[in-house]
Amino acid sequence: MFHRFRVVRPDSVGEAVALLREHGDGAKVVAGSTAMTIMLRQGLLTPTILVSIAGLEALRTIRLRNDALEIGALATHRDVELSAVVRENAPLLSEAFAKVANVRVRNAATVGGVLAEADYASDPPAALLALDAEILVEGSTRRSVPIAEFFVGFYETVLEPHEIITGVRVPLTAHRGYAYEKFVTRSSEDRPCIAVAALVEVDAHGDCVDARIAVGGATETPLRLPEVEATLRDRPIDLAAAAVIGQAYADAAKPLSDMRGSSWYRREMITVWARRSLVVAAAMAVSRGGRQ
Amino acid sequence: MTTDEFGDRRDIPGMIDAWDRVTGAVPFTINQEIPGMLHAKLVRSLSAHARIAAIRVDRARRVPGVVTVLTGAQLAARRDISPYFGPFLRDQPILAENKVRFVGEPVVAVAAETIESAEEAANLVEVEYEDLPAVFDPVAAFEEGSPILHEEPPKMSSLFVDVTMRNRVGTNVANVYSIRKGDIEKGFAEADHIFEDVFSSPAVQHVPLETHVCVASVARGSITVWASTQTPHVVRAQLAEIFGLPLSSVRVIVSTLGGGYGAKTYPKIEPVTAVLALVAQRPVRLHLTREEEFVTVTKHAATVRMKTGLRRDGTITARQSTAYFNTGAYADVGPRVIVWGGFGQGGPYRIPNLFVDTYSMYTNTPPAGAFRGFGINQTAWAHEVHIDMIAERLGMDPLELRMKNVLEEGEAFATGDPVENWHSKELLQSVAENIGWTYPVAPHRNGSRIRAKGLSVSASRAIPLAVSTAAVKMNIDGSVNVLSSSVEMGQGIQTALALLAAEALTVAPSQVHVSEVDTDVTPYDQQSSASRGTYSMGAAVQAAADEVKGQLLQLASEELEVSPADLEVVAGHVRVKGSPDRCLSFSEIVRKSRSGNLMGQGRYRAGGALDPDTGLSLGPGPGHWHQAAGAAEVEVDIETGHVDVLRFNAAVFAGRVINRVQAELQTEGNVAFGVSQALFEEMVFDHGQLQNTNLGDYMISSIKDMPQQLNVTLLEYPERSEIHGVGETALPSIMPAIANAIYNATGVRVTDLPVTPEKVLRGLRLNGNGAS
Numbered sequence A: 001m002f003h004r005f006r007v008v009r010p011d012s013v014g015e016a017v018a019l020l021r022e023h024g025d026g027a028k029v030v031a032g033s034t035a036m037t038i039m040l041r042q043g044l045l046t047p048t049i050l051v052s053i054a055g056l057e058a059l060r061t062i063r064l065r066n067d068a069l070e071i072g073a074l075a076t077h078r079d080v081e082l083s084a085v086v087r088e089n090a091p092l093l094s095e096a097f098a099k100v101a102n103v104r105v106r107n108a109a110t111v112g113g114v115l116a117e118a119d120y121a122s123d124p125p126a127a128l129l130a131l132d133a134e135i136l137v138e139g140s141t142r143r144s145v146p147i148a149e150f151f152v153g154f155y156e157t158v159l160e161p162h163e164i165i166t167g168v169r170v171p172l173t174a175h176r177g178y179a180y181e182k183f184v185t186r187s188s189e190d191r192p193c194i195a196v197a198a199l200v201e202v203d204a205h206g207d208c209v210d211a212r213i214a215v216g217g218a219t220e221t222p223l224r225l226p227e228v229e230a231t232l233r234d235r236p237i238d239l240a241a242a243a244v245i246g247q248a249y250a251d252a253a254k255p256l257s258d259m260r261g262s263s264w265y266r267r268e269m270i271t272v273w274a275r276r277s278l279v280v281a282a283a284m285a286v287s288r289g290g291r292q
Numbered sequence B: 001m002t003t004d005e006f007g008d009r010r011d012i013p014g015m016i017d018a019w020d021r022v023t024g025a026v027p028f029t030i031n032q033e034i035p036g037m038l039h040a041k042l043v044r045s046l047s048a049h050a051r052i053a054a055i056r057v058d059r060a061r062r063v064p065g066v067v068t069v070l071t072g073a074q075l076a077a078r079r080d081i082s083p084y085f086g087p088f089l090r091d092q093p094i095l096a097e098n099k100v101r102f103v104g105e106p107v108v109a110v111a112a113e114t115i116e117s118a119e120e121a122a123n124l125v126e127v128e129y130e131d132l133p134a135v136f137d138p139v140a141a142f143e144e145g146s147p148i149l150h151e152e153p154p155k156m157s158s159l160f161v162d163v164t165m166r167n168r169v170g171t172n173v174a175n176v177y178s179i180r181k182g183d184i185e186k187g188f189a190e191a192d193h194i195f196e197d198v199f200s201s202p203a204v205q206h207v208p209l210e211t212h213v214c215v216a217s218v219a220r221g222s223i224t225v226w227a228s229t230q231t232p233h234v235v236r237a238q239l240a241e242i243f244g245l246p247l248s249s250v251r252v253i254v255s256t257l258g259g260g261y262g263a264k265t266y267p268k269i270e271p272v273t274a275v276l277a278l279v280a281q282r283p284v285r286l287h288l289t290r291e292e293e294f295v296t297v298t299k300h301a302a303t304v305r306m307k308t309g310l311r312r313d314g315t316i317t318a319r320q321s322t323a324y325f326n327t328g329a330y331a332d333v334g335p336r337v338i339v340w341g342g343f344g345q346g347g348p349y350r351i352p353n354l355f356v357d358t359y360s361m362y363t364n365t366p367p368a369g370a371f372r373g374f375g376i377n378q379t380a381w382a383h384e385v386h387i388d389m390i391a392e393r394l395g396m397d398p399l400e401l402r403m404k405n406v407l408e409e410g411e412a413f414a415t416g417d418p419v420e421n422w423h424s425k426e427l428l429q430s431v432a433e434n435i436g437w438t439y440p441v442a443p444h445r446n447g448s449r450i451r452a453k454g455l456s457v458s459a460s461r462a463i464p465l466a467v468s469t470a471a472v473k474m475n476i477d478g479s480v481n482v483l484s485s486s487v488e489m490g491q492g493i494q495t496a497l498a499l500l501a502a503e504a505l506t507v508a509p510s511q512v513h514v515s516e517v518d519t520d521v522t523p524y525d526q527q528s529s530a531s532r533g534t535y536s537m538g539a540a541v542q543a544a545a546d547e548v549k550g551q552l553l554q555l556a557s558e559e560l561e562v563s564p565a566d567l568e569v570v571a572g573h574v575r576v577k578g579s580p581d582r583c584l585s586f587s588e589i590v591r592k593s594r595s596g597n598l599m600g601q602g603r604y605r606a607g608g609a610l611d612p613d614t615g616l617s618l619g620p621g622p623g624h625w626h627q628a629a630g631a632a633e634v635e636v637d638i639e640t641g642h643v644d645v646l647r648f649n650a651a652v653f654a655g656r657v658i659n660r661v662q663a664e665l666q667t668e669g670n671v672a673f674g675v676s677q678a679l680f681e682e683m684v685f686d687h688g689q690l691q692n693t694n695l696g697d698y699m700i701s702s703i704k705d706m707p708q709q710l711n712v713t714l715l716e717y718p719e720r721s722e723i724h725g726v727g728e729t730a731l732p733s734i735m736p737a738i739a740n741a742i743y744n745a746t747g748v749r750v751t752d753l754p755v756t757p758e759k760v761l762r763g764l765r766l767n768g769n770g771a772s
């Protein structure tokens, strides 16, 4: 059921922020509207004014700048998936964005939208977490928030109501091995029951220099355990080592229950998929030759 | 490709409306608009079972643009309306009167100038509920002391003669169907082994792309509705009952439906739309949201307890089986579904001693109705998993156990009537060969993935005592109009009827136009469901065409002064046998005889009545048996329980194929339904409140979930020229074939649908497998 609202299309981020400040709780920003339309239909949101930033083409760019990939908030999932710069510099992201829903959704859904929505059952956040991305935010001031601090709970972020995501900054990494494993329990177009992003870099002997594992979809906010990752350093990542990591993530997680799987099941799946992603990423890193 | 390449577009093999479908030119009822039309919105119950203490509509009435706000009490007070409906029991109020019986039941109806005003007003209606104890499970609803949904005896409807009503007033039993065949005690005494298992399947959705939609107009003592219905004549009859009008004063017009699958059989939203139009004195449109569709009609959830006795060699001697079908808060077609669900418990097997009780149970959940596969899905799920379980306990090949027990030509079906044109063995053999069945089952392991195969066989009895009538008009140019009330819903009935009429009259299909449904014009048909269109309406159309052909011969004989016996009909002409130049085209015959047009009518009547006491056939069967077999190969990841259906072979008996493309597509569509119901689909309720009310939370299979290899076998015996419906034939066999394959891969036996990865993994853990 649709509530009545007005749509305004500001010409700049500044103007959009000003509108959000002016109208307070009655205003909501909208980009691709794939999530917004559902929330409006279900009556979860009843704004009087929708501030559509969809026309701000400047926020759609994807570029390399100062050892980082900068992706505008309005880049669509499809833009990220197909971008040569992304494929070249952060192939993990291409993979993760390519696995979202179907091509119709990916053509509309934006990078800013998926982050702001903060639905636990999403793909990109875990990949961005593994990459230590920063979220670029504009409100009263500009700030940049490390993604590890961005999500605070179930559909909750650190964003102030008048703040807008303008993009994400993804520092370039040397990791040559990566994997993004999305696991669905229903239709193949479902959101993830769980998903695991892994990055691995090895030295010339095949020993791990750095490994990162982020689990999405299973817990309120995506899960990364740097102290567990650190235990992998300076040794080869074999099946047994990967299994230990999978178990450690499963033990630390507080998985959710929903129709995609119970908390018990999700914990089991963390064990399996953290291990599997790590094995895939490690094998890729080794096969591409280690750091000299 | 340009249009020219198609030449005459209507000769495309496939569907005659393919071009219109691809170009978006098919008119659907959702596009129906009439001047002055209002928009309706329903206020729905928030309680599963409650007395309505108060309804406050003042604020709703004051919303600008609101024309009518209607309550059940207002309807009950009217003398010109009988405000209940239902095809067997008229137990469903158009708007809840004193109490509500499920979450989502319509309580108040609003009609306004715009949909926005109607929605705003609906939001302002306040309803006070006094909650009553509720019951959600059909087995619990049967127990003594269960909350009762319907205290008063409902009015009966006299629409159908094929089902005997044995509803038990003052209980939750909406109907009972029993089979008493042979001597059950003796049968079990003869058995060396007796096995008993319980199976269940949940409520699921039909998910037609087009949700229910209706436009109604009431003027000058007659009603016109444009409805998305598979049963125009039933809707007409029930509106006539509600309004106390002769059938001739109710007109039901049906365009092509955007899918049906059983969801659109029997009245649903037409009564409330029509009474709004009456009260508002303006045309009214109602179009359900997907959330509303989910609480309008479902497939029956069912629990089946099945006990089978067999001799040491695997011969079945007896079966006793009880099923509880959850018909929801209102009976809808539930009283008939349990008849199929009843004989369905015998399956395609030879069971000399059969004792079946099947209950249609009221519960505080949305009404369940017809669903593709009609009662056979729930029971084939039971008997096909059961027979695999038995085979394993006996150490027998499940294929051999089936082959040993399936019926053969002329033997007695569960209902006692002899099966005709029966091919279970051939169908089974064909799918087993196609899939490469071997015994002992040899699961193939590759890392954590295990592949294995599974089989199933199923059958149903055609709808008895149903009638189709049709008219065929030949115009002065020799072209043909077919008038029929068969509803086109993507199954391709218009193409099939055009091909049959063209064939009977020896004209090109492009010369035939098949009407859409308008009950003022198109003759009676019981319903577009039960896989009956092509054989039942097809037979009526052929008979009508034959009558026209007879008239052509008669008129030509007068014109040519030759006895009709010396004439023959060839390619749109009547000519004298042996002298092909003495010949008249159809057009010349109609013109010269100054007939205006020729008109023929045809009728098809199915037999197959059942005895109300024994559940057995009183004479010859309904003439058609829907027969299928399925074979699946799945791959299970034993670390996650995830299942991929790699291959599926679906074989159905088709008799004579009228349109190969469509017959294959119907069967492929069944596989899409079956994979989805085997692995994903379930309406999840919490105390009667549906938890997954949209297609994000309730997922159906996507194209990527289809088997990588999908083979359809249409078993044909064209020389008998008998047409067999295939609309739903394959579906019941699909879920058990997949589940049996999963068992053969993993040793995990899931008896409650759907077979989710989590259930499989839990099973693996219980068996001490699948540890990571």
Ligand SMILES: Cc1cc2nc3c(=O)[nH]c(=O)nc-3n(C[C@H](O)[C@H](O)[C@H](O)COP(=O)(O)OP(=O)(O)OC[C@H]3O[C@@H](n4cnc5c(N)ncnc54)[C@H](O)[C@@H]3O)c2cc1C
Pocket (backbone or CB within 6 Å): A028, A029, A030, A031, A032, A033, A034, A035, A036, A037, A053, A073, A099, A100, A101, A102, A105, A108, A109, A110, A111, A112, A113, A114, A115, A116, A117, A121, A122, A123, A124, A163, A164, A165, A166, A189, A190, A191, A192, B696
């Ligand atoms: C059918 C379907 C399937 C899906 N499957 C998947 C899946 O498999 N995996 C997955 O990860 N996701 C999935 N999604 C989620 C989808 O990716 C998100 O809905 C989408 O990314 C949101 O982006 P949007 O631009 O459409 O956001 P909108 O709908 O426009 O907005 C979403 C929310 O973010 C806010 N917002 C939007 N942009 C900004 C901004 N720049 N700054 C601040 N706030 C903002 C809005 O106010 C709103 O609260 C699915 C969605 C659908 C509809």
